[in-house]
Amino acid sequence: MSSAPRFDRGHTDDLMSFLAAAPSPYHAVAAAAERLEKAGFRQVLETDAWDAGTPAADAAGTGGKxxxxxxxxxxxxxxxxxxxxxxxxxxxAHTDSPNLRVKPQPDMGAHGWRQIAVEIYGGPLLNSWLDRDLGLAGRLxxxxxxxxxxxxxxxxLRVPQLAIHMDRSIHEKGLxxxxxxxxxxxxxxxGDVTDEGGLISFLEAELGFAAGEVLGWDLMTHALEAPAYLGRDRELVAGPRMDNLLSVHAGTAALAAVSASPALGYIPVLAAFDHEENGSQADSxxxxxxxxNVLERSVFARGGTYEDKARAFAGTVCLSSDTGxxxxxxxxxxxxxxxxxxxxxxxxLKVNVNQRYxxxxxxxxxxxxxxxxxxVPWQTFVSNNAMPCGTTIGxxxxxRHGIKTVDIGVAILSMHSARELCGAxxxxxxxxALxxxxEG
Incomplete structure (x- = not known):
């Protein structure tokens, strides 16, 4: 059995708090970093030198970074x-989820309604975003x-659905x-859709910024219903962004737990990326x-050579954890x-012989x-042969790195909905399991 502390239902309680605190990828990594800081991890800046001479937060020493x-x-x-x-x-894992994201010129409207111009991010179930009270989050x-x-x-915000009286064919043709x-x-x-009183001016006022202080934004909608236990015996959890903050949270908890282990045969790593939902081709x-870059620099910072890095990578294994x-x-x-x-x-365990996993x-x-x-019990997922298979960062x-990788995850319903469902x-x-x- 694992020597690190075993997680119980309290972990699921904490997951629900994590989901609520992470309405955007930027909030998700901040929440993960906060948990790691409490476990003794310290931030290392990419712009700093990673060698033994670097003060305080150097990457050359032992411990969590x-x-x-x-x-x-x-x-x-x-x-x-x-x-x-x-x-x-x-x-x-990955930190992003399908949603509606604010366009560069956000203010629009028609027929007396003020609206926000959004672009569809990833592949959301669009109907799940209708008639929901929505918040707005991200980075300025x-x-x-x-x-x-x-x-x-x-x-x-709210995306109002057309009344059935004006779409009588919806039951025959679908939405x-x-x-x-x-x-x-x-x-x-x-009636006047200008930046005066527009979205960015509103956000500047909300945060106490001077007019014109915000020059750029990465903003997205989120459903406001809090994560909650569901079912007769509360054996289910309903909540947003389980794909894939459930894995980010589990990976963060696992890394913090093993950092207290007395002996490790490997260097444990959490790698939570952005932009998986639209192809992963981004600097993050x-x-x-x-x-x-991070793994290579960590090897060199500890006095390693290219040969050491090659040996380390050859023995490395990655569990790519994503919902299924x-x-x-x-x-x-x-x-x-x-x-x-x-x-x-x-x-x-997610398997596809055509290397989608x-x-x-x-x-x-x-x-x-x-x-x-x-x-821990485990199961296997394989797609129906007649249906295309999704893919992951695996x-x-x-x-990209020549690293043995295994695709795993947690089975859920309503994937890519504004509100998904998993077992408690x-x-x-x-x-x-992570x-x-x-621990190795």
């Missing part, structure tokens, strides 16, 4: 006496070159939504150089007939051993 870049965090723990060629054990870039997190966590015409939220009344995405599909009771025929993952039955037989063995060590990580046990079962994996 982390790097922030936008909506991504890379965190690692160096055990006492670990040689530079020590392999890494990585939990990979200021005139002095700094950034500031913002979270308007109260009813501010038809045009991404441009039908998804622009309202936020007030008024899994298809960028961030992870490789639980069997849906109303659509069971959409699943593979021999693979029906169920909620509260433990994490899932990176798992192979040897990776399966690594995951099975970690679950056995933690005393194949990208494996191909699965988050802490995942955290226990802890055992990071």
């Amino acid at each position: 982390y790097v922030l870049r936008g909506g991504a965090i890379i965190a690692w723990y160096v055990p006492e006496g670990a040689p530079p060629h020590t392999p890494f054990r990585i939990v990979g 870039s200021l005139r002095d070159g700094t950034t500031r997190l913002v979270n308007i966590d109260r009813p501010l 038809q939504l045009d991404k441009q015409r039908h998804m622009q939220p309202i936020w007030g009344l008024g 995405g899994a298809d960028g150089p961030l992870l490789g 599909h639980a069997v849906h009771p109303n659509y069971a025929e959409r699943h593979d007939p021999t693979h029906h993952p169920r909620v509260n039955n433990g994490p899932i 990176a798992t192979d037989g040897s990776g399966r063995a690594v995951f099975a051993a970690a679950c056995e060590k933690a005393g 194949p990208i990580t494996a191909a 046990k699965d988050p802490y079962l995942l955290a226990n 802890t055992a994996f990071l």
